[in-house]
Amino acid sequence: MDKRGTDMMDELLRQCSHGIVELTKLKDLTISNPRNAFQIERIDNKGDTMPPVGMASQQPEMSTLVHPQEMQRKALQSFEDLCAVSHPIQQFLEEIHPNRKDKQEPFKPWPVQSYVYPFLKERQHVLVRSPTGSGKTIAFLAPILDAILVEGRDRVKKPRALIIADTKDLLVQHYQNALKINEFLDAGNQNITIGCHIGGVHLARLPRYEYLKSFQSDILFMSPGKMMEALQKKMLDLSHLMYIVFDEADEMFHCGKFLIELREFQKALQECRETVPTFAPTFSMFSATLVFKSPEVERGLEVFFGVEWPQIVEKIGYVVVQFPTLIQQNVIQVDDFPQKLLVLEQLLDRDLYRMGRSREDTDKASKTYSNTTLVFCDTRKQVYNLAAWLTQKGFYLKIHTGRMPEDIKRKNMRMITDRRLPLLISSNVMARGLDKPSINHVIMFELPTQNWSTYSHRVGRTGRCGEEGNCTVLLNKNGGKELQQAPQLLRTLMVYRQKIPKWLFERFGHVALQGIDHYIAPQSQKLAENLVMQMNDPQANFNESLISSDTSLVFSSTDETQHSQSAHPYFGEQQEMEAAEIIRRQEVYVESHRSMHPNPGEQRAMVDVEVGRRLAALAGSRPTLCDGLDSDDDDAPDRYEDDESSND
Numbered sequence: 339m340d341k342r343g344t345d346m347m348d349e350l351l352r353q354c355s356h357g358i359v360e361l362t363k364l365k366d367l368t369i370s371n372p373r374n375a376f377q378i379e380r381i382d383n384k385g386d387t388m389p390p391v392g393m394a395s396q397q398p399e400m401s402t403l404v405h406p407q408e409m410q411r412k413a414l415q416s417f418e419d420l421c422a423v424s425h426p427i428q429q430f431l432e433e434i435h436p437n438r439k440d441k442q443e444p445f446k447p448w449p450v451q452s453y454v455y456p457f458l459k460e461r462q463h464v465l466v467r468s469p470t471g472s473g474k475t476i477a478f479l480a481p482i483l484d485a486i487l488v489e490g491r492d493r494v495k496k497p498r499a500l501i502i503a504d505t506k507d508l509l510v511q512h513y514q515n516a517l518k519i520n521e522f523l524d525a526g527n528q529n530i531t532i533g534c535h536i537g538g539v540h541l542a543r544l545p546r547y548e549y550l551k552s553f554q555s556d557i558l559f560m561s562p563g564k565m566m567e568a569l570q571k572k573m574l575d576l577s578h579l580m581y582i583v584f585d586e587a588d589e590m591f592h593c594g595k596f597l598i599e600l601r602e603f604q605k606a607l608q609e610c611r612e613t614v615p616t617f618a619p620t621f622s623m624f625s626a627t628l629v630f631k632s633p634e635v636e637r638g639l640e641v642f643f644g645v646e647w648p649q650i651v652e653k654i655g656y657v658v659v660q661f662p663t664l665i666q667q668n669v670i671q672v673d674d675f676p677q678k679l680l681v682l683e684q685l686l687d688r689d690l691y692r693m694g695r696s697r698e699d700t701d702k703a704s705k706t707y708s709n710t711t712l713v714f715c716d717t718r719k720q721v722y723n724l725a726a727w728l729t730q731k732g733f734y735l736k737i738h739t740g741r742m743p744e745d746i747k748r749k750n751m752r753m754i755t756d757r758r759l760p761l762l763i764s765s766n767v768m769a770r771g772l773d774k775p776s777i778n779h780v781i782m783f784e785l786p787t788q789n790w791s792t793y794s795h796r797v798g799r800t801g802r803c804g805e806e807g808n809c810t811v812l813l814n815k816n817g818g819k820e821l822q823q824a825p826q827l828l829r830t831l832m833v834y835r836q837k838i839p840k841w842l843f844e845r846f847g848h849v850a851l852q853g854i855d856h857y858i859a860p861q862s863q864k865l866a867e868n869l870v871m872q873m874n875d876p877q878a879n880f881n882e883s884l885i886s887s888d889t890s891l892v893f894s895s896t897d898e899t900q901h902s903q904s905a906h907p908y909f910g911e912q913q914e915m916e917a918a919e920i921i922r923r924q925e926v927y928v929e930s931h932r933s934m935h936p937n938p939g940e941q942r943a944m945v946d947v948e949v950g951r952r953l954a955a956l957a958g959s960r961p962t963l964c965d966g967l968d969s970d971d972d973d974a975p976d977r978y979e980d981d982e983s984s985n986d
């Protein structure tokens with residue numbers, strides 16, 4: 339297949355796998371930009387060849403879709419060539435990656451950083467799609483810091499850059515990264531100030547003066563909800579804004595509530611424009627799954643730019659970067675929900691073989707290096723259900739959902755960073771942006787059912803910073819809602835050049851390849867066939883062994899209904915809050931008794947048993963529900979975070 343064909347196929351499959359492009363419209367799409375402004379450049383030391391068939395892309399492979407002005411620009415050799423804040427960025431990277439392989443070598447800018455910098459430096463609007471873990475945070479922070487330094491920060495005490503994302507954890511992570519870079523800058527007395535406003539965090543406890551002062555920060559990280567609140571209370575002055583960054587923009591644009599907020603934001607910007615004629619902040623959007631031509635993105639941009647949109651659309655820049663990944667994705671087929679639980683238990687035992695299940699074991703093992711396994715469920719309720727079940731089985735774990743108290747979420751994040759947490763059960767709220775190199779295995783207990791792009795983001799929580807990672811999907815072959823995602827799963831495996839289980843291809847191949855443009859259809863078919871995993875493959879054998887006849891041993895003694903009662907305890911809204919409170923109190927209890935207890939490991943183990951007992955009791959107080967919890971209206975996938983709590 340020629341280079342153009344490969345790129346085109348990637349693009350089409352990517353768009354199909356995000357479920358955004360209607361298949362009938364595929365023919366209208368061409369790989370070159372619709373406005374003919376962009377071309378493809380492939381920087382690739384393997385010529386036109388595809389990655390080894392049936393394997394994760396092991397070789398570095400990058401291709402970029404860039405503005406013609408940037409065609410000559412290659413990935414730069416050093417941060418000094420790129421930006422003025424090179425030294426602080428270098429120091430920052432050295433501090434957060436102390437264990438990198440070649441310590442003598444300075445860090446080099448990654449492609450997205452090289453390509454995005456000129457756009458933002460020249461104050462040109464830009465939309466960026468670059469894979470998970472490819473360094474998008476520095477790609478927007480470096481030009482922003484440079485621009486603020488050039489402008490000089492002493493003249494105004496008003497935000498110059500607003501960075502908006504809808505996940506609190508992600509905002510806090512960005513904020514902490516920016517603070518760290520700024521510490522190194524501060525050593526040179528540059529005095530850039532950085533603020534963060536999200537619902538329900540410690541900022542609420544700041545004295546009012548400090549709180550107001552944080553709105554004067556040069557760089558402000560905010561959730562959309564907090565931004566609206568600040569605008570309504572007239573605390574946020576946008577008149578000196580130079581940059582507006584929407585991180586994980588596609589996720590926000592999917593949400594109707596965000597479009598309303600965007601309209602309000604646009605009005606506030608328009609007012610600034612009327613009073614300050616030179617006011618023209620640069621707009622950028624970043625995500626690993628940003629599909630430029632998608633209706634959501636186009637609608638969002640139209641709302642954001644209002645009447646100016648027709649002129650701006652001609653000038654906007656697009657950057658697409660592909661980046662090598664070492665994440666291996668496996669799909670395990672199970673017959674039913676009990677078998678899914680069994681396979682999960684076996685996978686976890688394999689992951690924890692060095693540590694054991696309990697907290698006591700973990701405490702003993704924590705002196706040695708440990709990784710974290712991240713299990714994704716699609717809904718908060720399923721997170722609690724699974725946590726209750728696994729806790730009863732003796733696993734030491736933490737849970738992470740959008741509604742959990744912020745202090746506990748922060749603590750979870752710290753524990754993962756410090757490699758003190760072996761297992762985290764999370765909803766989609768952990769799917770985007772979080773950068774924890776210790777996560778070496780992502781298990782999808784359930785596939786995302788609402789927005790398929792979540793799949794790629796979940797996968798991207800592992801394999802960070804050039805590390806290898808593993809992702810395992812547990813797919814119930816008789817399951818209802820999640821099985822509908824199987825064709826998209828197959829297409830995504832093709833995009834990532836992953837092994838495709840034979841059964842998946844036989845059952846869903848025709849649907850997955852249906853409607854693909856006739857130009858690439860034969861190649862797609864061939865690619866898919868090449869990726870199909872042969873049964874003598876060691877991975878296939880391993881997967882088979884996980885669902886061996888042991889299932890009957892475990893489940894035969896239990897009546898199916900009885901088992902399902904303990905396996906799927908059901909949490910209503912009220913119980914969910916109670917469960918969060920039980921866990922929170924136990925955390926507080928453990929913290930307050932930490933120094934007093936002679937044997938902390940034993941005490942913690944007791945507390946875990948207690949949490950499990952209480953969660954199970956809570957679950958038992960309601961009727962049971964079936965796999966997938968499809969029938970409950972309350973069960974919306976956990977993604978957009980409510981900003982219900984206020985800071986002031």
Ligand SMILES: Nc1ncnc2c1ncn2[C@@H]1O[C@H](COP(=O)(O)OP(=O)(O)OP(=O)(O)O)[C@@H](O)[C@H]1O
Nearest residue numbers: 445446447448470471472473474475476626771773
């Ligand atoms: N030039 C570089 N050299 C080495 N490491 C880097 C470089 N740039 C960024 N990193 C590191 O790579 C990791 C991933 O970066 P970052 O979180 O910005 O990725 P991302 O593209 O935003 O991913 P996601 O889409 O998942 O949010 C971070 O730990 C970051 O410190």
